[in-house]
Amino acid sequence: MTAPLATAVSADPLHPVTSEQAEAIHVRDLHKCFGELEVLKGVSLTARDGDVVALIGGSGSGKSTFLRCINFLENPTSGVIRINGEDVRMISDGHGGQYPADRRQIERIRSRLGMVFQNFNLWQHMTLIQNVIEVPIHVLGVKRDEAIAIGEQLLERVGLSEKRDVYPAYLSGGQQQRGAIARALAIQPRVMLFDEPTSALDPELVGEVLKVIADLAKEGRTMLLVTHEMKFAREVASHVMYLHNGVVEEEGRPETVFGSPKSERLKQFIRSVS
């Protein structure tokens, strides 16, 4: 079920370097409406293994909604989503929307996408290590000792070994977010999804989280990253998409998008946030 479907995107000009890599996420012509309001107006994206795609754009541009459609926290109104080479089957709800046909397929797909939220969303009634081993044990069926061994390694990686048995409420925002990244890594995700991971943090805590994410990018992890940190996006991304009003206004390699933006709006956006 994770077989690559290379044929569909064999001539993708956006990924000249990594085009021989297997396709992890493929989205075509995604639309999303909230009632009358159309938030996404036909967004497409292909992420291959090892890609780091940064989604940038002003508030209300639809970048977070796009990310949330990929693991079906929002049901896209129309469009094709293929994850790990698996097409997600959708059923029409009869009101112009659609929902996934097979709940188990969605659960299976979600359990291989490591989502990191803006507000961390750690489970408050569990200690850090319990948060990290929860999904491996109770969703993926990993043995407890094995999950704990992996979880401890991951906590060490994000620098939280000594906070192993602490509840999230007693951690700083930066620590919680690093813990949330460890939780996401524990499922051995095919793709990491970051939804504005540093937006809720105090400025002095942003760096420690970005450093962890940058390390993941360096080791070749596939990531989709919604962010307001332009400098960071430029450093770690292999591909940048600028969304405005639900469409991809401009995309390409970071040095091109940031170095010589074509559209007036993107120029203005880059000026306003840097």
Add this chain to the structure above:
Amino acid sequence: MADASIFPAAISGMFELLSPVPPGWGGNLLRGLANSLQIAFGAFGLGLLIGTLGAYGKLYGGPVIRDILAIYTTIVRAVPELVLILLLYYAGTDLINRVLEAMGYAPVNISGLVAGIVVLGFVQGAYGTEVLRGAIKAIPQGEIEAARAYGMSPGVMMRRIILPAMLPHALPGLANLWLIATKDTALLAVVGFSELTLETRQAAGATKAYFLFYMAAGVLYLLVTLSSNAIIGRVEIWARRGMPSIREA
């Protein structure tokens, strides 16, 4: 009666009346208490079950389920419990026996214990639905979203995330319900179930020592509440394990 001896005589008389072995009535009171506690446990457990399902139905169910649950919680909470007990006990057993007769079976004698548990559990379920619905709504939405985002099935999410996360919000309300359950058992005296209050009335009536026996029953109810409070307090500390205390925050 000699003035000098009235006090010791009264006290030793009290002990005789309260003695757990006949001719004392203490044993009857303790049996009544045991019956009351059995009903309270059963009713509270049944109420928790109905309440959990009811809260889930009200929050996530379709329009028909939500309407049915709205009618259930409204009516049960609107009608006095005494009326409901009389209604469900007499009308309920009557209905069951008519159905059995119509189907050609002999009528059954429904035990007071089972009937009491079912009737009080039905009432507790309506209040429990609202307590638990509020507690589930108090869970930070992001925690539920994280559970969904990691592929938890509805069953796993309920067991691993929603129930433990809502518990600290539900406990004060559930503790109220438990204490109410222990005392509502007294209402079953009207249908002739020998719980603590009925046993007390019989003991008092037979001995004319009204004050003594009603005070004794009051002390027993108080002891139930005090020990409940001690247990609930510990449960609450455990359930709030991830939360900083209000004073620290």
